[in-house]
Amino acid sequence: GKHRSPSPNAMVDDGSESRKRKSEKESSKTSAKYSRSASRSPEVKKAKSSRRTWVRPDLKVRCIDKKYKDGRYYNEKVVVIDVVTNDSCDCKTEEGKILQDMRTDKLETVIPREMHSVVQIVGGDYSGELAQLVDKDKNKYRAYVRLLTSQKVVTKDYEDICSYTGRVEEYD
Numbered sequence: 001g002k003h004r005s006p007s008p009n010a011m012v013d014d015g016s017e018s019r020k021r022k023s024e025k026e027s028s029k030t031s032a033k034y035s036r037s038a039s040r041s042p043e044v045k046k047a048k049s050s051r052r053t054w055v056r057p058d059l060k061v062r063c064i065d066k067k068y069k070d071g072r073y074y075n076e077k078v079v080v081i082d083v084v085t086n087d088s089c090d091c092k093t094e095e096g097k098i099l100q101d102m103r104t105d106k107l108e109t110v111i112p113r114e115m116h117s118v119v120q121i122v123g124g125d126y127s128g129e130l131a132q133l134v135d136k137d138k139n140k141y142r143a144y145v146r147l148l149t150s151q152k153v154v155t156k157d158y159e160d161i162c163s164y165t166g167r168v169e170e171y172d
Contacts, residue, residue, distance in 0.1 A: 053086045053104040054122035058166030061091070065106035073099065077110055079165050109162035111136065111143060118168050119145060123160035130164060131156075 055061065059080045063073045078091035078099060089107075091099045109122065117133045131145035134153055141158040148168070 051086070053083065053089075054109075054127075054162075055080055055083055055089050055104040055107055056120065056122065056128075057081060057083060058164055059120060059122070060110045060163035060165050061107040062110050063091075063102065063106065064108050065103055068102060068106065069099070078102070080107075109159055111158050111161065112163045118148075118164045119143075119161040120164040121145070121156060121160060122162050124156065126154060127160075130168060131161070133161075 057080050060077055061080060063076050063078055065071075066074050068074075073093070076093065078093050080089050081092050081098070082090040083104070084090060084101070087104055088101045089104055091102050091107075093099065112119065112133055115133055115135070119131055119133055121127050121129050121131060126147060130148045131154070132148065133143060134146050135144040137143070142155055143158060143161055144153055144155055145161060146153045
């Protein structure tokens with residue numbers, strides 16, 4: 001398959017964060033007020049990782065971590081069984097092997113091949129809702145999904161939906 005570039009959000013975050021850090025350092029020379037805030041910067045970093053991870057139990061995700069277990073699971077699909085912290089989760093391989101402490105930032109959403117497969121919306125509007133895959137626009141990396149609760153069809157980017165393996169309540 002085609003390699004998707006990392007989500008645009010990720011790139012924006014990195015850029016602005018390193019810029020911010022640099023400007024803090026420069027201005028800490030000039031003003032005492034800034035040097036105080038610079039010394040608080042570890043807190044700022046912590047706050048960033050407390051942005052809830054999109055990873056949730058029962059999602060089928062792709063591992064893109066080349067370092068985890070020497071890259072043995074690189075590009076392999078695994079199912080999330082437990083999200084331990086925002087930064088780590090436990091997953092299960094298709095053979096049923098438990099992989100502990102996988103980094104959530106090294107996981108990518110998996111888009112089901114089959115139409116009508118169930119996905120969970122993991123980003124943007126309707127986040128957390130389950131939906132059915134109606135159609136895919138491969139060129140734009142977008143999918144059309146029908147929300148199970150309201151039957152409304154919405155367009156979502158590939159990075160905002162993920163293959164769902166959990167139990168699905170029947171909505172009639």
